[in-house]
Amino acid sequence: MTDDRDKTGGQGGGPEEPHVPLEPFPTHRPESPFPPLYESLPPPQEPPPDPPSDWIETADAHDLPTRENALVALGRFAFPPAPPLDDEGVAARDRRWTSRAVVTATIFLLVFNAVSPLNWARQQPPGWIPQTVERLSEVWTEQLAVFGVDMPRRGLRETWDGARDARFIGQAPAPGAGSTPRGE
Amino acid sequence: MLFPTLAFGVFFLFVYFTAWSLDRENGRRKVFLLLASWFFYAQWDWRFVGLLILSAVLNWGVAALIAGRPGEKNGWLVGLGVAANLLILGFFKYYGFFVEQAGELLARFGWERDLPLLQVILPVGISFFTFQGISYLVDVHRGKTPPAKSLLDVMLLMSFFPHLVAGPIVRASDLLPQFERAPRLTRVMATHGLLLIVWGLFKKTVIASELSVNLVDPVFFDPTAHSAFDIAAAVYGYAVQIYCDFSAYSDMAIGLAALLGYSFPRNFDQPYRAASMQQFWRRWHISLSSWLRDYLYVPLGGGRKGLFASCVNVFITMVLGGLWHGAAWTFLAWGALHGGVQVVERLGRAAFGDRRVLPTAVGVLVTFHIVCLGWILFRAESFELALAMLEGLGRIGPVEVLTPLLLTLIVGGLAMHWLPPRAVEGMAERLQAAPSLTLGLLIGAAILLVEAVRPEGVAPFIYFQF
Numbered sequence: 224m225t226d227d228r229d230k231t232g233g234q235g236g237g238p239e240e241p242h243v244p245l246e247p248f249p250t251h252r253p254e255s256p257f258p259p260l261y262e263s264l265p266p267p268q269e270p271p272p273d274p275p276s277d278w279i280e281t282a283d284a285h286d287l288p289t290r291e292n293a294l295v296a297l298g299r300f301a302f303p304p305a306p307p308l309d310d311e312g313v314a315a316r317d318r319r320w321t322s323r324a325v326v327t328a329t330i331f332l333l334v335f336n337a338v339s340p341l342n343w344a345r346q347q348p349p350g351w352i353p354q355t356v357e358r359l360s361e362v363w364t365e366q367l368a369v370f371g372v373d374m375p376r377r378g379l380r381e382t383w384d385g386a387r388d389a390r391f392i393g394q395a396p397a398p399g400a401g402s403t404p405r406g407e
Numbered sequence: 408m409l410f411p412t413l414a415f416g417v418f419f420l421f422v423y424f425t426a427w428s429l430d431r432e433n434g435r436r437k438v439f440l441l442l443a444s445w446f447f448y449a450q451w452d453w454r455f456v457g458l459l460i461l462s463a464v465l466n467w468g469v470a471a472l473i474a475g476r477p478g479e480k481n482g483w484l485v486g487l488g489v490a491a492n493l494l495i496l497g498f499f500k501y502y503g504f505f506v507e508q509a510g511e512l513l514a515r516f517g518w519e520r521d522l523p524l525l526q527v528i529l530p531v532g533i534s535f536f537t538f539q540g541i542s543y544l545v546d547v548h549r550g551k552t553p554p555a556k557s558l559l560d561v562m563l564l565m566s567f568f569p570h571l572v573a574g575p576i577v578r579a580s581d582l583l584p585q586f587e588r589a590p591r592l593t594r595v596m597a598t599h600g601l602l603l604i605v606w607g608l609f610k611k612t613v614i615a616s617e618l619s620v621n622l623v624d625p626v627f628f629d630p631t632a633h634s635a636f637d638i639a640a641a642v643y644g645y646a647v648q649i650y651c652d653f654s655a656y657s658d659m660a661i662g663l664a665a666l667l668g669y670s671f672p673r674n675f676d677q678p679y680r681a682a683s684m685q686q687f688w689r690r691w692h693i694s695l696s697s698w699l700r701d702y703l704y705v706p707l708g709g710g711r712k713g714l715f716a717s718c719v720n721v722f723i724t725m726v727l728g729g730l731w732h733g734a735a736w737t738f739l740a741w742g743a744l745h746g747g748v749q750v751v752e753r754l755g756r757a758a759f760g761d762r763r764v765l766p767t768a769v770g771v772l773v774t775f776h777i778v779c780l781g782w783i784l785f786r787a788e789s790f791e792l793a794l795a796m797l798e799g800l801g802r803i804g805p806v807e808v809l810t811p812l813l814l815t816l817i818v819g820g821l822a823m824h825w826l827p828p829r830a831v832e833g834m835a836e837r838l839q840a841a842p843s844l845t846l847g848l849l850i851g852a853a854i855l856l857v858e859a860v861r862p863e864g865v866a867p868f869i870y871f872q873f
Contacts, residue, residue, distance in 0.1 A: 314591045318427055320843045321597035321666070327847020328601075328854065329420065335851070336858050343413040346863075379859035386812045387621075394806055 335372055337364045408450040410659045411612045411861075418447065419663065426667055433589040437563050440667070444568040448531075451572075455530040458495070459566050465491055466540040467561040470547040474554040481548055488544040496537040499529055504734030532572035534731055536565045538698055543579040545702055552580040560586045569660040569667075573653070575674040575694035582669065590668025598846065599835035600665030605853045606831060607658035610651035612861040614816050618648040620862060622813050627786055630795040634804025638796055644813065645782050646775075647820030650678065653692070677824040679778070682770030684748040687778060699728050714757050721753065722746035732785070737793065741784040748777055 332339070341364055344357035367373065408415050422443045429436040445456050469488035473481045503526075513519060543561070546552040555561045560583055570577050626633050626641035633641070657674035664671045674694050681687035688696040704724040710717035722743070729742020755764065765773065787793035827833065838846055 310591075314593075317594045317597065318430075318592050320594060321592055322424070322427070323843035324597070324601065324847040324850065325420070325423065325666075327844055328851035331848055331851030332854055332858075335855050339413055339858060342863065376855060376859045379856060383860040386815075387617075387810070389811045391806060391809075391811060394810075 334367060335375055337367050338373065338376070408447055410656065410663075411608050418443075423666055427592075430589050430668075433586075434559070436589065437559055437586060440568075441559065441563045441566060444563070444566040444571060447568040448566065448571060451531045452528065458530055458533075459536065460562065462492070462495060462536060462540055463562040463565045464558065466543050466565070467555065467558045470544055470554045470561070473544070473548050485544055485548045489541050492537050492541050492544075496533060499533055501730075501734045535574045535576055536571065538576050538695075538702075538731075539565055539578070542576070542698060542702060546579055552578075552583065555579070555583050556587065567664070567669075569663040569669075570671065573656045573660075574692075575657050575660065575671055576698050577671055577694070578698075581672060585669050592666070592668045594839040595835055596665045596668070596670075598839045599832060600662040601846070601850050602831050602835055602838070603658040603662030603665070605850060605857070607655040607662065608854065608857045609655075610658070611655035612857055614820050615648045615651040615655065616862050618644045618651075618813060618816055618820075621810070622808055623648055623786070625808055627792065627796070630792065630799045633799060633802075633808065634806065635800050635802050636804070636806045637808045638799040638802075640806075640809040640813065640817065642779050642783060642796070643817050643821075645786050646679070646779050647817050649782065649785075650675075651820055677826075677828060679775050679821060679824045680771060681774050682765075682767050683752055683774055684745060684777065685752055687774055688745070688749075695728070695731075699724050703727060714753065718750040718753055721749050725749065737784045737787060737790060740790070741781050744777070744781045744784065 337360065340356055341360035344353045344360060347353035364373070408418065422440070426436055426440060426443075429439055445459070448459060449456050466488065469484060469491075473484050476484075510519075543552070543555075543564070547554050555564070561579075563586060564577075564579055564582050565571075567577075567582070622637075622644045623641050626637055627645070630638055654675040661671045661673070672694060674692060676690040676693065678687055678691035681690050704720055707720040707723060708716055709720060723746075725746030726739060726742040729738045729740070729745070732738045732741070783793050783796050787796060838849070841849075
């Protein structure tokens with residue numbers, strides 16, 4: 224099974240190009256239209272010869288001064304590396320990690336489950352705190368609904384209600400099944 | 408203030424951040440946790456905070472007296488302390504029951520009297536903190552745990568809000584050493600805690616609440632109006648409901664304590680996969696069954712005095728364990744059923760040795776159905792209702808209450824017993840390497856899922872009444 228494209232090796236070349244069989248899988252890798260990369264690079268230069276040796280037989284290599292990049296030295300002075308964490312440090316790091324996870328979950332719920340404080344406030348006896356929470360929650364819920372962040376909760380709820388209303392074949396609706404208070 | 412509520416969420420966030428901001432000063436941290444626990448308890452009835460304090464002072468004082476008289480006979484002191492604890496429990500929990508029974512008994516003999524009936528309000532969680540106090544006294548007497556270094560530690564031991572109202576019964580030897588130093592929070596602990604909280608929320612507010620409202624409550628309210636299918640479904644549903652309800656509370660308690668840096672013992676271990684009643688009690692409400700073993704069965708003589716005595720002891724232990732759950736004859740019958748089956752199992756082991764008489768699968772099925780029979784007694788408000796439930800199992804009729812969703816929840820609630828035994832721990836191990844942002848988003852999404860499908864309002868946990 225061949226076609227025109229097969230005959231040209233998929234290159235779209237003219238009919239005078241040699242036939243490259245492609246069945247069943249490519250057997251020939253078309254050459255790149257670009258010259259090999261090494262051809263575009265200048266030839267490698269010979270490294271400069273080593274200076275005359277100043278090797279002193281009695282000297283210890285550890286005594287020789289080493290030159291350090293000035294910027295690296297400045298950086299080390301300005302921002303000294305932290306010492307390795309002790310047990311207390313590890314515990315503090317794990318606490319911060321946990322607190323970040325808790326805060327993230329809280330913010331996530333404040334956004335995607337914004338209706339929850341509103342529901343809570345509406346169930347409370349009248350008072351300054353429930354009323355304040357209710358008003359703030361109403362504004363918060365309405366503003367967020369513009370971005371559709373209430374959709375996941377709403378979608379989950381509708382799916383759940385659908386599952387709850389489902390009945391076995393031939394089964395009459397259960398008495399009182401629809402009277403269960405629901406979360407919306 | 409119930410765990411799966413917004414109010415508790417706000418309360419816990421405040422406690423979590425404040426407690427960890429005080430971690431450099433363990434004493435202040437404990438004082439803060441104690442005040443927070445009293446505030447938590449006062450949400451039910453502030454007057455009973457005084458009872459909590461009184462109970463803690465009593466146990467601390469008696470334990471200090473015992474510890475101050477080493478080498479002397481302190482049995483009478485322990486007896487006095489245990490009796491005082493039982494007196495408190497007995498008055499609040501059993502006074503009405505026993506006076507009522509005494510009145511009926513006297514009436515049968517023609518000696519009707521106006522006995523002083525009182526409307527005694529049952530303080531939430533009194534059975535749990537009383538048992539905790541008793542175990543502290545006995546452990547100090549036996550030398551299993553040293554006395555607490557301060558009254559503050561005993562107060563916090565008995566009042567610590569995660570376990571205060573429905574357990575698990577955390578013993579002094581588990582918790583007091585943890586109070587002696589500022590706690591550490593590791594990533595595994597935190598991840599495990601967060602996962603347990605979410606898992607508990609799901610079990611309580613989705614599975615237990617849905618089954619309770621739409622299946623169990625209507626059928627148990629009037630069994631005569633339902634067919635065998637619905638009644639059987641309600642019984643299985645209650646088995647799942649009570650497991651999901653109580654284990655959810657324990658999971659959340661363990662998770663909340665873990666987030667505050669404290670470790671609680673496991674309280675459930677897939678109980679419905681038990682192949683015998685003895686195994687069931689090693690997997691169900693482990694903190695209570697081990698309490699009953701150490702402070703009731705063993706002092707009665709345990710298995711030291713031969714087969715007959717051990718059978719009597721286990722029966723008495725289970726009957727009293729039933730009475731612990733509530734002041735009603737149905738609870739006594741429930742305990743007697745569990746005790747009786749354990750006696751039969753003991754006799755069977757004595758006759759057949761360790762040879763396996765039944766295949767494991769059959770053992771699991773038989774044990775589960777005996778447990779379900781017990782749950783009928785446990786849930787029904789009277790023997791008449793329990794009998795009506797049993798009679799209804801022979802009444803053929805259409806399925807009216809059971810729905811595909813409820814059936815799925817029952818099957819799912821039972822199927823979770825065949826998950827890998829340490830699935831949550833394994834997941835925590837894997838998630839601890841994740842960035843905090845990822846974990847936070849996962850936890851948030853899981854709570855959103857629960858919040859979206861839960862019924863509005865949350866019924867109190869079943870074990871609050873005990």
